[in-house]
Amino acid sequence: MPRYDRIVILTGAGLSAESGIATFRDKDGIWSRYNIEDVATPQAYARNPERVLDFYNMRREGLAGKQPNAAHKALARLEAEHKGEVVVVTQNIDNLHEAAGTKRMIHMHGELLSAWCLACGTRQAWPAPITLTSTCPHCTGVGRLRPDIVWFGEMPYQMEAIYEHLSEADLFVSIGTSGNVYPAAGFVAEARQNGVHTVELNLEPSEGASLFHETIHGPATRVVPGFVDRILRGE
Ligand code: BJW
Secondary structure: OOOOHHHHHHOOOHHHHHOOOOOOOEEEOOOHHOOOOHOOHHHHHHHHHHHHHHHHHHHHHHHHHHHOHHHHHHHHHHHHHHEEEEEEOOOOOHHHHHOOOOOOOOEEOEEEEEEEEEOOOOOOEEOOOOOOOEEEEHHOOOEEEEEEEEEOOOOOOOOOHHHHHHHHHEEEEEOOOOOOOOHHHHHHHHHHHHHEEEEEEOOOOOOHHOOOOEEEEEHHHHHHHHHHHHOOOOO
């Protein structure tokens, strides 16, 4: 009999770090090289769309050849082998969870390989660069496309579904996120209020580390597979 039935897993940039994808707030992270106000707000896009498109085209290009690591694979194994329900909510815009085989997931901050039509609202798979002249096939080429990314000040995707999963869960696990960005940083408090057991797996204590019942610190490729084994053993 598994100890936990319904598991919600929140992942952040630290999960993909060992696959060679930069985090945001670590010493050499993305925000040490770019200003958030220049590339990750709707105002930045309105002011200088080309700069924002270039930033995400560069990130999209950087995904080429990146492979899921042992932590992504362990989470996919958890979903496949756990007798109850597992939902992965990721803040990451890469596709490494899917590449590892995870099926049930929510990309709350959007996806690099997707484009959003500003005219008809369609979100569609878009592996190519997005340029000022890219247009939407769904509105016969008139709609302009933007990256399908949730910028600061915009509402993350599927918040209602996420809060519903948090209210039904009995285990919440946060992996590889610094706990700086809301609403994701508030999920641990929300889960605790609902009586959910909470665990943090991160390289170092996050901003909200003291809110978790348990914390396990170390690189994701080491700590996540061990934690998954423990859950699958019913411990
Ligand atoms: C390892 C490791 C290894 C390394 N193994 N671990 C005041 C109070 C409350 C909220 C706000 C506020 N002021 C403003 C807000 C709202 C704002 C916010 O939170 N701002 C904060 C900065 C304060 N949030 C928003 O605007 C969000 N929307 C929102 O709130 O909507 C409601 C609303 C809408 C309209 C009006 C009013 C309300 C939207 C947030 C969008 C975030 N977007 C970004 C960029 C887009 C995606 C992209 O370009 O990739 O998303 S920001 C960036 O941060 C990215 C990430 O998903 C997100 C979280 O980062 P993450 O994953 O935690 O990465 P890091 O780098 O911070 O941490 C990595 C961790 O891994 C570290 O701890 C390392 O130690 C660890 N690590 N290697 C394990 N090998």
